[in-house]
Amino acid sequence: MEFEQIKELMEAMEKMGMRRLRIKNKSGDEIELEKENEPRPSPQDAVSYPHYESVGCSLTSLNSVTPSSGEGKFITAPLVGTLYYAISPDDLPLVKIGDVINENSVVCIIEAMKVMNEVRAGVSGTVVEVLVQNAHPVEFGTKLFKIA
Amino acid sequence: MKKVLIANRGEIAVRVIRACRDLGLETVAIYSQADHESLHVLNADEAICIGEAPSQKSYLKIANILSACEITHADALHPGYGFLAENSKFAAICKSCGLNFIGPSDESIALLGDKARARDLAQKNKIPVIPGSNGIIQNVQEGVKEAKRLGFPIFIKAVGGGGGKGIRIAHTHEEFIRQFSAARIEAETSFNNPDLYLEKMILTPRHIEVQILGDKYGNYIHLFERDCTIQRRRQKLIEEAPSPVLNDSLRRKLGEAALAIAKAAGYYSAGTVEFLLDKESNFYFMEVNTRIQVEHTVTEELTGIDLVVEQIKIARGEKLNIRQKEVAIKGHIIQFRVNAEDPLRGFAPSPGILNYYALPGGPHVRVDTACYTKYKIPPHYDSLVAKVIVRGKDRKGALAVGMRALKEFHIEGISTTIPFHLYMMQDPRFLKNDYSVTYVDQLIEEGNTFLDNHDSG
Numbered sequence: 387m388e389f390e391q392i393k394e395l396m397e398a399m400e401k402m403g404m405r406r407l408r409i410k411n412k413s414g415d416e417i418e419l420e421k422e423n424e425p426r427p428s429p430q431d432a433v434s435y436p437h438y439e440s441v442g443c444s445l446t447s448l449n450s451v452t453p454s455s456g457e458g459k460f461i462t463a464p465l466v467g468t469l470y471y472a473i474s475p476d477d478l479p480l481v482k483i484g485d486v487i488n489e490n491s492v493v494c495i496i497e498a499m500k501v502m503n504e505v506r507a508g509v510s511g512t513v514v515e516v517l518v519q520n521a522h523p524v525e526f527g528t529k530l531f532k533i534a
Numbered sequence: 535m536k537k538v539l540i541a542n543r544g545e546i547a548v549r550v551i552r553a554c555r556d557l558g559l560e561t562v563a564i565y566s567q568a569d570h571e572s573l574h575v576l577n578a579d580e581a582i583c584i585g586e587a588p589s590q591k592s593y594l595k596i597a598n599i600l601s602a603c604e605i606t607h608a609d610a611l612h613p614g615y616g617f618l619a620e621n622s623k624f625a626a627i628c629k630s631c632g633l634n635f636i637g638p639s640d641e642s643i644a645l646l647g648d649k650a651r652a653r654d655l656a657q658k659n660k661i662p663v664i665p666g667s668n669g670i671i672q673n674v675q676e677g678v679k680e681a682k683r684l685g686f687p688i689f690i691k692a693v694g695g696g697g698g699k700g701i702r703i704a705h706t707h708e709e710f711i712r713q714f715s716a717a718r719i720e721a722e723t724s725f726n727n728p729d730l731y732l733e734k735m736i737l738t739p740r741h742i743e744v745q746i747l748g749d750k751y752g753n754y755i756h757l758f759e760r761d762c763t764i765q766r767r768r769q770k771l772i773e774e775a776p777s778p779v780l781n782d783s784l785r786r787k788l789g790e791a792a793l794a795i796a797k798a799a800g801y802y803s804a805g806t807v808e809f810l811l812d813k814e815s816n817f818y819f820m821e822v823n824t825r826i827q828v829e830h831t832v833t834e835e836l837t838g839i840d841l842v843v844e845q846i847k848i849a850r851g852e853k854l855n856i857r858q859k860e861v862a863i864k865g866h867i868i869q870f871r872v873n874a875e876d877p878l879r880g881f882a883p884s885p886g887i888l889n890y891y892a893l894p895g896g897p898h899v900r901v902d903t904a905c906y907t908k909y910k911i912p913p914h915y916d917s918l919v920a921k922v923i924v925r926g927k928d929r930k931g932a933l934a935v936g937m938r939a940l941k942e943f944h945i946e947g948i949s950t951t952i953p954f955h956l957y958m959m960q961d962p963r964f965l966k967n968d969y970s971v972t973y974v975d976q977l978i979e980e981g982n983t984f985l986d987n988h989d990s991g
Binding site (some may be wrong): 421465468498523525526528 | 582583584592598599601602607631
């Protein structure tokens with residue numbers, strides 16, 4: 387495996403917040419990468435929002451864990467805060483991939499200044515992608531779900 | 535203090551981020567959806583989108599701004615000017631959230647932000663005020679009585695106004711009755727406060743303001759005055775320091791008066807005390823601006839003191855380490871506000887794309903701007919494109935540099951106030967210091983399009 391490829395894997399892990407990755411390529415090479423001494427991310431942890439060097443880059447995909455294609459309907463964050471997919475840590479997520487939702491469906495919670503705000507879909511359709519990690523901070527306009 | 539969120543946009547956000555950088559502080563920019571290609575967003579360490587383009591949905595949306603502080607772990611907030619900078623409730627909320635508000639206390643913002651109470655405070659401290667009503671006018675009958683006592687023409691001013699807004703003029707008894715009701719409605723809708731007070735209209739005044747700095751321990755200095763008499767409809771266009779019409783004795787008196795009111799209000803951080811100077815060189819207190827101002831740059835260049843850095847140091851609890859005798863006037867400074875406005879069409883706003891934007895430079899020239907080539911000026915906010923600040927060893931020298939700088943400033947794609955400035959720099963009354971705050975409005979009324987007496991472009 388080339389050093390460049392390993393470097394790319396490390397960068398992808400970093401971006402996605404992954405701790406461990408094991409990968410085997412077509413020629414049978416196997417590599418395992420693990421981040422040491424990384425505390426479990428929690429809502430209180432500082433999250434930094436580095437942004438692109440060049441002017442004109444779209445910044446709304448800043449918090450996406452999965453870069454998604456630009457097409458399609460999206461549910462975007464209507465306020466700034468921390469995103470939770472369930473009402474409490476003990477509850478199941480409000481929606482999952484494959485769910486059919488309507489405009490009034492509560493799809494997630496955004497916590498702002500200790501207030502839990504319900505986010506309603508505003509569109510109807512089927513959830514095809516979940517774009518942000520649970521307990522991740524979001525800004526206004528951050529794409530949360532892709533809807534078909 | 536580790537991380538500052540700048541609750542503003544445009545050139546002042548760029549300015550504050552610079553000061554934070556100079557102090558080794560991390561910066562967070564906030565921006566509306568119309569501003570995601572802004573320079574302040576590019577320059578900050580982090581950036582959070584806080585809402586849609588209209589100010590009410592973004593730069594005035596307190597909840598989103600505070601959430602942005604929360605998720606980025608900003609421990610301080612600089613409000614810039616305009617927007618929430620003089621909103622005492624916002625300052626109080628920041629305080630209760632443990633956010634260090636880089637500015638004065640919420641109590642002094644509330645006190646001095648109430649123009650009638652500020653007037654009272656000045657009077658109590660033996661600072662001359664413009665003859666006016668004692669406190670607010672309860673109804674139109676009381677208003678008419680007071681207006682007759684003070685004499686027409688008279689200003690009807692909103693207690694919650696300031697910055698040239700919320701002011702109406704009445705020349706006669708009948709006009710007063712009409713304007714009073716209109717002023718009340720306007721005050722209610724624009725400032726959420728229907729209270730009005732009256733002020734005698736000083737004819738042909740000059741606008742002279744004094745910059746002050748105070749720390750949290752009761753130490754104060756003033757940084758001399760700025761003369762902002764060239765205004766269009768009470769919006770400043772050219773600011774200079776020192777004022778060409780003050781002598782040393784007046785200068786000293788103005789400085790002392792400004793310090794007196796700051797002390798009386800328990801003010802700290804940067805602030806500006808505004809006065810009017812009449813034809814007989816009497817000065818009158820007008821209002822206090824409890825924020826960093828657009829024209830703070832003039833004082834920075836005059837004295838060599840970085841006002842935004844000082845604001846941050848004061849907020850951090852540092853003692854002011856500049857003594858009054860260390861503050862000196864160095865040369866003559868003039869600032870020209872380059873706005874996206876068309877002097878040929880009554881200064882109508884001219885938003886658009888800057889196809890070409892090449893800044894002046896060289897010795898004695900400073901430009902504060904958030905624009906760049908191909909930047910699209912959004913229509914939702916103010917029209918300030920750039921501030922061109924020049925220095926000379928005297929006024930004539932500064933004007934010569936100003937002429938050179940503005941002729942080097944190439945802007946294509948929008949109309950700007952540059953032709954207006956080039957015209958003024960050759961206007962005989964401007965050159966002789968023979969003008970008042972109504973001069974530009976008079977020229978406009980006379981049909982002047984500011985195209986004569988200079989080379990175009």
